Amino acid sequence: MADAGGEKRSMSETGAPALDARTAALVRVAVAVARGKAPELEMRFAAARDARVPGLWIEELLLQSMLVVGYPLALVAFGTWRGLGAPIVGDGAGAGAGAEDLAHADWEAWAERGAVVCREVYGRAYHKLLLNLRALHPALEDLVLVDAYGKVIGRPGLDLKRRELCTVATTAVLGTAEQLHSHLRGALNTGASGEEIEAVLRLIGEDLDADQRRVAEEQWLDVKRRKL
Numbered sequence: 001m002a003d004a005g006g007e008k009r010s011m012s013e014t015g016a017p018a019l020d021a022r023t024a025a026l027v028r029v030a031v032a033v034a035r036g037k038a039p040e041l042e043m044r045f046a047a048a049r050d051a052r053v054p055g056l057w058i059e060e061l062l063l064q065s066m067l068v069v070g071y072p073l074a075l076v077a078f079g080t081w082r083g084l085g086a087p088i089v090g091d092g093a094g095a096g097a098g099a100e101d102l103a104h105a106d107w108e109a110w111a112e113r114g115a116v117v118c119r120e121v122y123g124r125a126y127h128k129l130l131l132n133l134r135a136l137h138p139a140l141e142d143l144v145l146v147d148a149y150g151k152v153i154g155r156p157g158l159d160l161k162r163r164e165l166c167t168v169a170t171t172a173v174l175g176t177a178e179q180l181h182s183h184l185r186g187a188l189n190t191g192a193s194g195e196e197i198e199a200v201l202r203l204i205g206e207d208l209d210a211d212q213r214r215v216a217e218e219q220w221l222d223v224k225r226r227k228l
Helices: 021-035 038-050 055-068 071-083 107-136 140-153 160-174 177-189 194-203 210-227
Strands: 009-011 017-020
Touching: 017 021, 017 194, 021 038, 021 055, 021 071, 021 160, 021 194, 038 071, 055 071, 055 140, 055 160, 107 140, 107 160, 107 177, 160 177, 160 194, 160 210, 177 194, 177 210, 194 210
Parallel strands: none
Antiparallel strands: 009 017
C-alpha cells in the first residue's frame, strides 16, 4: 500500500497501514547489526537503499548501535556499510544534511540535551532509572545521560521514534528482556502507536528464535497491560 506521498507501508493485521517502507527497512538493518553477519548486512543495506532510506538515517542508526550492541558489532556494520561505497555523512565530511559535529565544547549542553531526551524516552520511569544507575555505579549516570543520550541518541538526523523502534528490534534479537521492556515503553513514549510496535515485532519474527519470540511477546504483553 502507498500513502498520500506515494510511500509504501507495511500492513497491520487489520489491514491498516503500520510501518512505512523506509522505517521497516531501517528496522531490518538494526536486526542485522545485532546479528553481525556481513552477508546479511549487505543484503539489508541494499534493501534499505532500494526503499530509499536516507543515508543519514543509516549512519545515525550505526552510531546508536554502539550503545546497544557494543563496539565490535557496530564496527562490523560500519565496515560493511563503507565497503558498499557509502560515503561518510557529516562530522567533518562537509556533507551536513542534518548530521552533527561531535566536536562540541560545551559539556553542559550535552548533559542538558541528554536529560531532555532520556526523560522523553523513559517518561515517568526517568527518575527511577537515575536511581538505578547511581546504585550500580556513580559514573553511569553521566555516561548514560551525557554520552549516550546527549551525544548520540539526541543527535539530529534520525527522529527519536524511529530510533526507539530500531532499539526494540535490536534488544529483541539480543534477548535482553528488561531493556526490551524499557524500549517498548520508550517507543510508545516517543510517539509510536501500538500497531507500529506490533508491526516491528512481526517484521523481525523470522529473525528470532523461539525463546526470543517468547520473551518479546511476554514483554510487549506486560507493557500493554501497564500502558495501553
